[in-house]
Amino acid sequence: MQIKIINKSNHDLPHYETIASAGMDLRANLTEPRILKPLERSIVGTGLFIELPVGIEAQVRPRSGLAAKKGITVLNAPGTVDADYRGEIGVILVNLSNEDFTINNGERIAQLVIAKHERADWTELNELSETDRGEGGFGSTGVK
Helix, strand or coil: CCCEEEECCCCCCCCCCCCCCCCEEEECCCCCCEEECCCCEEEEEEEEEEECCCCEEEEEECCHHHHHHHCEEECCCCEEECCCCCCEEEEEEEECCCCCEEECCCCEEEEEEEEECCCCCCCCCCCCCCCCCCCCCCCCCCCC
């Protein structure tokens, strides 16, 4: 799938690291390092602008290594980039650790997954079909 992109950063375009990778790393596009204090959040620009086909979204997801090692994650994970959005891709990072975290220009801060999606048409009813689960919610299908 071809996706149109404008790169206003000084970094290479996002790319897949392996043949089986689902996501491509996004890099911070900063003029100076930014310190993210514990429990602080910040929108970090990437310098990337994309044009997606209708029916396709880009999902901004955390990098597992950054989350596990440093406690840094994407606050609205996954963040959605809609096909009609033309602004810069920004990443809402949050520091869930107890230490300051410095974001440097070019640092890999998130990953981008390109995905198809469906549009729904609602059929309004007065009742739904019954299932064994019924109205059982959070944790209702797990081990008791």
